[in-house]
Amino acid sequence: MTHLDGVFRREWGPAVAALARWSGDLDIAEDAVQEAFTEALRVWPRDGVPDRPGAWIVTVARNRALDRFRRESARADKEFASVTELDGARMEGRDVHPVRDDELRMMFTCAHPALDSASRLALTLRLISGLTVPEIARALLQSDAAVGQRITRAKHKIRSANIPLRVPPADLLPERTPHVLGCIYSVFTEGYWSTAGPSAIRDELCDEGVRLAGELCALMPDSRDAQALTALVLLHDSRRSTRVDAGGGLVPLDEQDRSLWDRGRIARGLDRLRQAEGATGGYLPQAVIAAAHATASSWAETDWTLICLAYDRLLTITGSPVAQANRALAIGFRDGFEAGLSALDEIADDPRLARSSVVPTIRADLLRRSGRLSEAAQWYRISLAHKGSAPAREFVLRRLAECEATARG
Amino acid sequence: MHYFALLLTAEANTSPDPDTLTAEMAAYQAFHTKAASAIRAGDALTSSAAGVRITGGPDAPTITDGPFAEVAEVACGYYVFEADNLDDALELARGIPAAKHGAVEVWPTVMWNQPEQPLDGDNWIALLLEPADNVVTPGSPEWEVGIAAHNEFGAAAGDHIKGGAALHPPATATTVRVRDGQATLTDGPFVEGAEVANGFYLLSAADQDEAVKIAAMIPASAVEVRQLAGVSGL
Numbered sequence: 001m002t003h004l005d006g007v008f009r010r011e012w013g014p015a016v017a018a019l020a021r022w023s024g025d026l027d028i029a030e031d032a033v034q035e036a037f038t039e040a041l042r043v044w045p046r047d048g049v050p051d052r053p054g055a056w057i058v059t060v061a062r063n064r065a066l067d068r069f070r071r072e073s074a075r076a077d078k079e080f081a082s083v084t085e086l087d088g089a090r091m092e093g094r095d096v097h098p099v100r101d102d103e104l105r106m107m108f109t110c111a112h113p114a115l116d117s118a119s120r121l122a123l124t125l126r127l128i129s130g131l132t133v134p135e136i137a138r139a140l141l142q143s144d145a146a147v148g149q150r151i152t153r154a155k156h157k158i159r160s161a162n163i164p165l166r167v168p169p170a171d172l173l174p175e176r177t178p179h180v181l182g183c184i185y186s187v188f189t190e191g192y193w194s195t196a197g198p199s200a201i202r203d204e205l206c207d208e209g210v211r212l213a214g215e216l217c218a219l220m221p222d223s224r225d226a227q228a229l230t231a232l233v234l235l236h237d238s239r240r241s242t243r244v245d246a247g248g249g250l251v252p253l254d255e256q257d258r259s260l261w262d263r264g265r266i267a268r269g270l271d272r273l274r275q276a277e278g279a280t281g282g283y284l285p286q287a288v289i290a291a292a293h294a295t296a297s298s299w300a301e302t303d304w305t306l307i308c309l310a311y312d313r314l315l316t317i318t319g320s321p322v323a324q325a326n327r328a329l330a331i332g333f334r335d336g337f338e339a340g341l342s343a344l345d346e347i348a349d350d351p352r353l354a355r356s357s358v359v360p361t362i363r364a365d366l367l368r369r370s371g372r373l374s375e376a377a378q379w380y381r382i383s384l385a386h387k388g389s390a391p392a393r394e395f396v397l398r399r400l401a402e403c404e405a406t407a408r409g
Numbered sequence: 410m411h412y413f414a415l416l417l418t419a420e421a422n423t424s425p426d427p428d429t430l431t432a433e434m435a436a437y438q439a440f441h442t443k444a445a446s447a448i449r450a451g452d453a454l455t456s457s458a459a460g461v462r463i464t465g466g467p468d469a470p471t472i473t474d475g476p477f478a479e480v481a482e483v484a485c486g487y488y489v490f491e492a493d494n495l496d497d498a499l500e501l502a503r504g505i506p507a508a509k510h511g512a513v514e515v516w517p518t519v520m521w522n523q524p525e526q527p528l529d530g531d532n533w534i535a536l537l538l539e540p541a542d543n544v545v546t547p548g549s550p551e552w553e554v555g556i557a558a559h560n561e562f563g564a565a566a567g568d569h570i571k572g573g574a575a576l577h578p579p580a581t582a583t584t585v586r587v588r589d590g591q592a593t594l595t596d597g598p599f600v601e602g603a604e605v606a607n608g609f610y611l612l613s614a615a616d617q618d619e620a621v622k623i624a625a626m627i628p629a630s631a632v633e634v635r636q637l638a639g640v641s642g643l
Contacts, residue, residue: 114495114583116596153580157596160547160577161517162410164494172496175592 004044007053008037012130015057017102019065020109020127020165026155028065030127036061101167103128104219107212108176109158109165111183119154120183121190126151129187129208139205140190177220178281181229184212185283188233192240194389206240209233217272224279227272232283234269235290238262250395254299266294285314304334321350325358329365337370357386361396368399373407411449411521412498413574415606416486417599418511420457434640436506441641444490444501449523450572450611451488453638454534461621463632467562470625482511482599484635487534487609489521489574495583502585503592512599513585516606518574519547528571530613532637533620535573537608537629544578544605558628566612569623573610604631611637 012033019029036057050056110123122140125131131139137147157163168176188209191202213230220226242256273287288310296302311327314320324347332340344366348359364379380400384393425433441448454460458476465471486507492498495515502513545551563570576582584595598605610627614620617636624634 112495113594114499114596119596156578157581160581161515161583162494164496168496 004041004049007049008040009130011054011057012037013106013128014054014100014103015061016127016130017106018058019061020106021102022062023065024165026109026127026158026165028068029061032061032065032068033057035064039064100219103215104167105165107180107183107216107219108167109163111176111180112158112163113176113179114161114163115154115157117182117186119150120179121186122147122150123154124183124187124212125208128212131204131208135204139202141194177223177225180216181225181281181283184209184216185229185233187212188236192236203240206233206237210237224276225281225283228276228279228281228283228287231269231272231276232287232290234265234272235287235294238265238269238294244391248391249398250391252395253293258298261294269294280317282314282318282320285310285317289314302333304330308334321347321352322356322358324350325353325362329362332366332369337366340366355386357383357388357392357396360386364396364399364403368403373403377403377407410492410494411518411574412490412492412495412501413516413518413521413576413609414451414488414490414498414502414505415484415514415516416488416505416507416511417482417514418485418507419481420483420485433506437641440504440506441643444504447490447492447497447501448643449489449491449521450528451486451643452528452532452534452641453486454484454635455638457483457485457635459617459636461617461624461634463621463625463627463634464630466630467626467628472621472625484536484633485511489518489523499583499585499592499594503587508585508587508592511586514582514598514606515585516576516582516598518576521574522570522572524572524611527643528611528613528637528639531616531620532571532639533612533614533617533624534635534637535610535612535620535624535627536606536633536635537610537627538604538631538633539607540630541579541603541605543630544607546578547575555628562626562628565626566623569612569614571611571613573608575608576606579605 015033015036016026016029019032020026023029023032039060040053040057044050106128107124110127111120115123118140122136125136125139126133133148133151134144136142136151137144140147158165167173187205191205191207191209194202210230210233213226213233216226217223217230238261239253239256241262242258242260243251245251269287270291273284273291276284276287289307292303292307292310307330308327311323311330314323315327325344328340328343328347330340331343341363344359344363347353348363353359360379360383364376364383367373367376367379377400380396380403383396384400388396424430456475460475460477462473462475462477463470464473488501488505490498490501492501495517498515502508502515505513507513539545545555579598580596582598584597584599586593586595607629610624612620612623614623617634620636621634624632
């Protein structure tokens with residue numbers, strides 16, 4: 001049945017998107033495609049997978065939706081009826097595969113800014129990626145009930161407040177596209193940075209983030225920012241297998257086995273990066289930084305000048321205090337750790353970082369690298385006073401122990 | 410479809426200087442001109458200190474005169490927009506001057522009953538409030554019961570009712586703020602407090618006492634009654 005899983009994963013998003021446009025309703029679309037998949041599970045093992053599984057799914061789903069509508073016609077949903085007649089005719093003649101515009105429409109609807117960002121993520125994973133509610137709950141470390149409720153609430157808002165199922169008009173695109181990019185990036189980062197949860201789910205989210213980013217590039221070929229996002233996720237992802245050791249501990253970039261980095265992903269990422277030239281958002285400088293690491297033959301050979309320039313650019317775009325703190329580390333490698341510490345001082349008192357461990361951790365790292373071990377240990381301890389993921393805390397504890405041992409020895 | 414926009418701002422303790430007032434009025438005039446084809450109703454509200462709050466329902470109404478406990482932002486005006494979809498409604502909302510210093514809540518309405526002509530004379534808005542966990546979903550059996558109660562109110566209040574609408578549950582609302590020319594959207598109402606808006610009536614009355622008397626018959630857990638300033642000409 002595994003080969004069917006692949007077909008299902010591929011066909012789910014496009015089928016839901018096609019049914020959503022046809023019926024104008026996400027619930028009808030989701031239920032109908034679900035029923036069609038159940039039917040496929042029954043019929044395909046017996047009769048074989050049809051030549052065009054996507055078209056088969058859409059046709060069966062549409063018929064199921066119509067059946068259900070006839071059964072429930074007491075609801076007298078005239079709007080639905082008119083849509084059905086109008087688009088049903090158009091769809092009959094449709095060949096091969098639902099138009100890809102439907103998928104783009106769904107991406108913009110699921111990432112609508114009138115929905116909160118957690119809902120956008122859950123909705124995207126459900127309606128576009130086809131993850132089940134329990135899968136999403138496991139991936140996001142939430143309860144099934146919470147995820148189910150979030151998705152139901154979001155779909156209810158889309159229907160009641162009439163959030164349009166469409167690609168926004170040209171004048172709205174510049175402000176809406178970043179929401180779609182952000183939603184896809186969060187699919188990836190939930191998998192990549194979250195070190196909790198079963199690793200299979202994390203892998204799935206990373207793969208899905210990469211797939212959706214590539215898909216968006218195909219759907220919006222003129223979007224340089226989509227290219228930059230795709231470059232970024234591919235370049236990060238090339239290191240996925242080396243960033244956690246066998247025991248689940250974090251492996252920092254300078255200790256990763258570069259021979260295990262995925263060369264294919266790096267090549268594809270660099271290719272996307274070339275096509276991203278002219279992108280205006282924050283993904284391009286982040287992708288440049290990721291590319292500088294991916295192409296360096298060793299930690300010592302890393303092009304810190306380029307990385308510092310990319311951080312400068314990132315700062316002018318986002319003004320992110322976390323980016324500025326990370327820039328201080330890059331300056332430390334470019335100009336010496338003292339220079340890095342001075343650069344860190346510029347951001348150390350930013351109130352936006354007051355609750356974050358990022359400044360003490362970077363300060364400790366700079367001190368450790370410059371041999372000031374007891375000071376480093378002190379800052380690692382301060383960093384532990386902040387909240388952090390379990391693997392991140394374990395990593396800091398390991399460093400702290402190293403510093404204390406060497407300082408004593 | 411119709412959207413209810415509730416304008417929220419920090420209420421100043423002192424009245425603004427004449428220049429600020431003139432500029433603000435001009436900004437609203439410009440907004441009315443620009444959004445004329447979509448605005449179905451709207452007005453400023455008089456000070457919340459002059460407002461009245463009714464609790465206990467029609468059977469045992471308790472009336473409390475303002476001012477009420479200090480809250481950072483209070484309702485200062487409303488609009489009803491006709492728009493094809495939420496994008497268009499949000500586009501209108503971000504053009505409202507109050508969005509630049511306060512916030513605008515955009516609610517999808519159910520059954521908007523539009524005033525037959527521009528509201529003249531003295532009018533009030535009665536905001537229907539319910540505990541957040543007591544909001545009824547349109548179309549449910551509880552909703553139908555509510556409709557019957559509102560029909561009774563309609564029969565009793567007669568011509569005093571100039572318009573009104575029920576609102577979809579708070580999860581369908583969107584809050585719009587504009588700062589430095591950038592619009593930010595938030596899912597849900599401005600404050601997700603113990604009480605949420607559930608609908609509103611536009612009422613005409615000879616004076617506030619009569620308005621409160623009428624509003625006290627509204628079947629709702631709580632009703633906030635505020636006089637319309639009558640400045641919009643809508």
